[in-house]
Every structure is written in C-alpha cells, then in structure tokens.
Amino acid sequence: MAQPQQQEIIKTTVRLHPAYETDNPWGGETIDVELTNGPADMISTKLESVANLWYFQFKRGTSNTVYQYFGVIDFDFKRILARPNRVPTKKELLEDEDIKKIIELLEQKYPAFTVYFSGRKGIHVYVYAPEMFVYPPPDFAEDRGRLNWLHSFLNTTYGNEIYDMLDASIYHIGKGIRPYSMPHPKTGIRPFTIYQKGPYDCIWTYIIEGKLWDTTQLFVPEINSFIQKKIIDRTKKSGISEVIKVNTLSESSTDMNRIVLDYLNLQPGKIAGNGICLVKSNGKCKNLFKVQNTTYCPIKRGCHSRIGKSYVYIYSNHATFMCFSDTCGVASEYTLKKYLPPLTNLTDLSTELFDRGEISQRHFESITIPPDQKYVSVEDIE
Numbered sequence: 040m041a042q043p044q045q046q047e048i049i050k051t052t053v054r055l056h057p058a059y060e061t062d063n064p065w066g067g068e069t070i071d072v073e074l075t076n077g078p079a080d081m082i083s084t085k086l087e088s089v090a091n092l093w094y095f096q097f098k099r100g101t102s103n104t105v106y107q108y109f110g111v112i113d114f115d116f117k118r119i120l121a122r123p124n125r126v127p128t129k130k131e132l133l134e135d136e137d138i139k140k141i142i143e144l145l146e147q148k149y150p151a152f153t154v155y156f157s158g159r160k161g162i163h164v165y166v167y168a169p170e171m172f173v174y175p176p177p178d179f180a181e182d183r184g185r186l187n188w189l190h191s192f193l194n195t196t197y198g199n200e201i202y203d204m205l206d207a208s209i210y211h212i213g214k215g216i217r218p219y220s221m222p223h224p225k226t227g228i229r230p231f232t233i234y235q236k237g238p239y240d241c242i243w244t245y246i247i248e249g250k251l252w253d254t255t256q257l258f259v260p261e262i263n264s265f266i267q268k269k270i271i272d273r274t275k276k277s278g279i280s281e282v283i284k285v286n287t288l289s290e291s292s293t294d295m296n297r298i299v300l301d302y303l304n305l306q307p308g309k310i311a312g313n314g315i316c317l318v319k320s321n322g323k324c325k326n327l328f329k330v331q332n333t334t335y336c337p338i339k340r341g342c343h344s345r346i347g348k349s350y351v352y353i354y355s356n357h358a359t360f361m362c363f364s365d366t367c368g369v370a371s372e373y374t375l376k377k378y379l380p381p382l383t384n385l386t387d388l389s390t391e392l393f394d395r396g397e398i399s400q401r402h403f404e405s406i407t408i409p410p411d412q413k414y415v416s417v418e419d420i421e
C-alpha cells in the first residue's frame with residue numbers, strides 16, 4: 040500500500056506584539072508560523088492579527104537555507120505626510136511628486152502591486168510576482184555575504200531608480216515591516232490603499248495560495264553591478280572609518296600594472312602552470328581588474344582556499360585591492376603605492392625642476408606644502 044505523501048513544512052518568521060501597550064512597539068517575541076497548516080485565508084488572517092512585524096523570511100522543513108520574499112518595499116520620505124490630527128487624503132498623496140514617480144516606475148515593471156500609505160511619512164508597496172521568492176547560494180548565506188546578496192537582488196530586480204529611494208533595511212535579519220493591519224505607532228493611523236493594480240489585496244494569501252516556495256529560484260549576485268554599487272555606498276557613508284593598509288614598493292617601473300603583478304608574484308598562492316594576470320572587468324569602471332591565477336589575498340595577507348574574489352583598481356601612482364570573500368569583506372582594502380623618492384634636499388628639487396624648464400619660477404614660489412605631507416616629490420608639484 041502506498042504511503043500517504045507527507046506535506047513539506049514551510050515556516051515564516053514574524054514578530055509578535057509587545058507584551059504591554061507601553062513597550063517598544065518592535066519589542067515583541069519572534070516566532071515561526073507554519074504556512075502549510077490550514078487554508079490560506081485563515082493563516083493570512085492569523086498573521087495579520089498576531090504579528091507586529093513581518094520578516095518575509097522562510098524556512099522549509101529542516102533545511103538551514105533561508106528563503107526570502109522581496110515583493111515588499113518600504114519608502115520613507117523626509118517630510119511627514121500625516122500628523123495625528125491631519126490625515127492626508129488619497130488624492131493628496133497621489134499628487135505627491137515622490138509617490139507619483141514610484142508608481143510610474145512600478146507600472147512599467149509589474150502587472151500587479153498595491154500601494155499603501157504607511158501612516159506617517161512614507162508608503163509600503165506590495166509587489167505580486169513569483170520571481171521575488173529567492174534564496175542565496177551557500178557563499179552568500181550568512182553575515183556580510185547575505186547583506187551583499189540582498190542588496191544585489193534589490194538593485195538587479197527593481198533597478199537603480201527604485202533601489203535608491205527604498206529603505207533596504209527591512210529585509211535584514213531582525214528587521215521587517217509593519218503589516219497593513221497595524222496602525223502607525225506615532226500617529227495611530229492605519230495604513231490604507233492609495234493605488235492598486237491587479238487582482239490581489241493580501242500578500243500572505245497570494246504567497247500561501249500560490250505556494251511560491253514551489254517555484255523558488257536561486258539568485259546569484261552579479262559581481263560587476265555589485266562593485267559599482269559598493270563604490271556608491273562607500274562614498275555615501277563618509278565618516279565610517281575603513282581599514283586601509285598602505286604599502287610602498289621600492290620599484291623603478293613606472294607601469295602600475297607591472298608593479299601589481301610583481302607584488303603578487305612575490306607572494307605564495309600562485310596556481311601552477313598559469314601566470315598571474317589582471318583581467319579587465321566588464322563593468323563601467325575602466326580601471327578595475329580581476330586578479331586571476333592566484334589564491335593570494337593582500338587584505339588577508341595570506342591565501343584563500345578558493346580563488347576569484349580579489350579585484351584591483353589601478354591608478355597612475357597607486358593600486359587598491361578589494362576582496363569580496365565573506366571572510367575579508369569590502370570594508371578593508373589594501374593599497375600599493377608607486378615608490379616616489381623622498382626629497383630631503385631642496386637643491387635636488389630645484390635642479391630637477393629647472394632642468395625640465397616647464398615650471399616657472401612664480402609657480403615654484405607659490406607652492407604650500409601641507410603639514411601632514413611628509414615628503415615633496417617632483418610629481419606632487421606638477
């Protein structure tokens with residue numbers, strides 16, 4: 040006799056209401072709710088009534104892989120759209136320039152989505168699309184790797200314009216989004232629909248009825264678009280101290296590519312039979328190269344067990360390495376500088392400058408050397 044087929048258990052993580060009204064609204068207990076244990080509308084209603092915060096993170100059976108649904112987007116604007124005694128109308132909200140822009144972009148991309156006013160200064164958007172249910176490759180499953188994966192998916196899926204406006208922090212483990220049944224904690228205003236496209240009105244019913252986990256896909260981040268994004272992030276967060284190691288090479292060559300290769304060739308980790316080489320990246324950065332045929336990582340100051348995550352930016356007088364492995368992470372970099380001999384004798388400087396003939400005496404006199412600069416070289420003055 041055939042055994043009855045056992046149904047796979049799918050769970051999602053949610054956060055409950057806090058124990059007391061006066062507690063931090065996000066301070067409730069975190070629990071897993073089974074999605075495969077009853078009719079979709081019953082489970083949806085339960086999720087809406089018990090959960091203070093939704094994560095949209097899923098687990099199946101006993102697997103450790105965490106799946107994620109990215110069809111939920113949060114946009115916060117700088118200005119406050121509602122106050123306790125002043126609820127904006129649907130019409131007013133739809134006339135808001137930022138909201139109009141977001142709806143326009145979503146209209147071009149998706150056949151079904153709902154836009155809610157969040158209750159104070161932003162909107163929540165629910166996109167109904169099975170391709171939003173994804174999981175990371177094992178390399179990107181944890182910590183910084185997972186964060187990079189998550190940002191890469193959002194950027195690739197929604198495009199730069201939407202990505203730049205949205206609050207990406209709601210997808211991080213331990214974060215989440217307030218469901219549409221919950222009033223805003225500061226204004227007491229419950230989210231309300233301001234725009235709808237397509238037949239759906241409950242994201243949970245959509246996920247559970249559609250069994251989106253059956254068609255879930257692996258998402259592998261694109262390393263090039265990824266690096267572009269990292270550069271933008273890095274310029275945004277000025278003030279965050281990054282670990283930057285600088286090493287000056289005693290090197291007569293003027294070719295920075297050559298200096299980088301010579302440096303790598305002095306290190307362990309070379310792959311037998313293949314010369315170390317720098318392969319130009321396909322992205323927008325003209326000076327970005329992938330390091331190939333070595334497992335040596337300048338950030339780690341040692342070898343990785345696997346190859347392929349070191350990149351280098353080549354400039355005229357220096358080169359900066361970055362490593363995208365989980366253990367190193369993009370917050371650290373390693374810089375090689377071309378050796379420029381320190382000038383300790385002013386006669387040398389003036390002789391060399393006058394020999395060149397192209398720098399005028401007036402120019403020469405007007406130069407100020409900042410106190411933090413240890414040496415002056417001819418290149419600095421040019």
Ligand SMILES: [Zn+2]
Nearest residue numbers: 336339362367
């Ligand atoms: Zn590394």
